[in-house]
Amino acid sequence: MSKPLNILLIEDDEIEVMKFNRVLSTLKMSHKIIEANNGEEAIEILKVREIVPDIIVLDLNMPKINGIEFLGILKADEHLKYIPAIILTTSNNHTDVLECYRIGIAGYVIKPLKYEDYVDRIKKMIEYWSSNELITS
Template sequence: MRPINILLADDDPLDIIDISRQLDKQHIIYQLYEAHNGEEAIGILEEAPEPPDIALIDINMPKMNGLELLQTIRQHERWKHLKCFIITTSDEKIDRRTASALGVSGYIIKPLKLNSPASMDAFNLMIDLINLKSME
């Protein structure tokens, strides 16, 4: 099994630790590329020889927010099929609609207690995709 390359765009160090812990609990072998805003995430994508297997994106970040980042990803030929999951504290309907219109693979509410059915479904889908990628 190969490690899964995960781009994590989140400006909160505690959320980054929490997401890493959740991935570790699932016994996932991964390489995490951290970006603290959308601009850093674009820089990581531009420098990577291949797009990551999956992107986890917070909405509320400085410089370029998560929805702007997702829109940029979808407009770029090389990245437009990247599986992206929103992981955010925002449960606003407009954010959900915008993310959905931009082809988000799942929408997970932080903190990752996963007590809502929608967050749990999105998290399980993300784990399933990661597991499939690791077998390639």
């Protein structure tokens, strides 16, 4: 049974944010998107704990605190470390992929050039996590 997710999207590119939101709106589910422009802003959102996200989708290349630095902070927090973090990035750098998995990500998705491929990947990712048994505290 699929359920709506609280998704923390950490992305500094406004066009990418709009694209992600457009794909989710086509899925016809009431997923709640919490947006952060960078890792620093995301940490502030998570500290407030008003809404604890079911999943975190983040870019690697961001100002202030990049994706890898953010993951290190997230996974060091006893209350937040179990939130699945999925990388959504243009970087196919093998070193980045290995480092992210070493830190403890739940997935690594490379943004494809074709919009149709992007829609397909986001749809599959959201469908998986909305039917997965998430750890909630």
